[in-house]
Amino acid sequence: MDKSKAIELLKQALAEVPRLRELHHGNREFKLWHDKVLDIIKAGLDEDDQQRFPSSRKVSIVGGWPSDADFQEYYLHELEACETALQSIIQKDEIIGPDTTKPQLVMSRFSNRTLSCIIEILADGCTDSKLRTFFFKYNLVDIYEQSGKLTAKRRKVNDVFQHLCAVGGDGAARTLDSIVKEALRELYPRADSDQGRREYFFRRFPDLDVALRADGFQVQDGELIPVISAFIKPAAEEALLETLLDKYEFAIAKNHLKQSYENYIEGNWEAANGALRSFLQDVFDQIALIIAPQEAKQKAPGGERRKLLQEKDFIETDTEAKLVSGFFQFASNRGSHPGISNESDCRLRRYIAVALASYYLEKLEELHV
DSSP: OOHHHHHHHHHHHTTTHHHTTOOOOOHHHHHHHHHHHHEEEEEEEESHHHHHHHHOOOOOSSSSSSSSSHHHHHHHHHHHHHHHHHHHHHHHHHHHOOOSSOOOOOOOOHHHHHHHHHHHHHHSSSHHHHHHHHTTTTTTTTHHTTOOOTTTTHHHHHHHHHHHHHHHHHHHHHHHHHHHHHHHHHHHHOOSSSHHHHHHHHSSHHHHHHHHHHHTEETTTTEEEOOOOOSSSOOHHHHHHHHHHHTOOOOOHHHHHHHHHHHHHHHHHHHHHHHHHHHHHHHHHHHHHHHHHHHHHHOOTTTTHHHHHHHTSSOOOOOHHHHHHHHHHHHHSSSSTTTSSOHHHHHHHHHHHHHHHHHHHEEEEEETT
């Protein structure tokens, strides 16, 4: 099967999603539809597209006996993952074009669905003059202007993205990533609150939030930060964590947390790991100085102050102490040494560090210190 025929069949399959969404999780049609889509991809597209489309998985729900509602929610999540993958495959074809001999971008931190949204945002949010200035910084203004001054902005921005996809390699991928981040930072509208900005921004570009979360990111105050799951809304505990860091003036810890975010987004896994370890260590050091200030000042930062917190029953049990100590051993195992960490490894450390910090800062808050 040729590629154009496969893409056309996938578009037809995508049109069936609304009907599947209305079905009960016990239906047989989803399995037949899933297998059909997978067969189309295997017959007409490449291995990258096969990897994009999720395999059917067995239900695994933790935390009690799953209800019918749990199974229905899981079914809808599975269907949404398939829908997102199909949209990504189709939009990749629209960006790269029918020429399959072009090198495909595989190193970008963002999916082609996200890149398509950024093309729309740049074309909609910038004047032609501003776009020329924008791409001049990346030495891409010639590519932007190659199709002529009277060409629609969206087409010219798309030319730039196609050029970078055709060039391929780490350099082009880094440039694309920088363009995405700068576009969001510059075009994220001003409002009275971050929530107000989010609502306005994502009303204008409704597909962007879903696309970014599928890539593992969300927009907060114009900056990209990682999220736990494509199916989980921005975690409230992270907002609470930053509020408590500000309340207790843990400025150093907050700076380390910010550095870990920035390095995670840039793909600097080892540096992100090191910043996370420093972040959590400073949280415990500063809590010790609040709980037992005189004694803590006599203790070296790090393990000695955490041991003091255990003696003061702030870290209440041996099990808790082992959990905390285990994280620091785990964090040291692949800390800031280059080449020995990866994205999933770094993401796991981040989840644990944020959860531990939130737990103990909330505990501090309960003491009304």
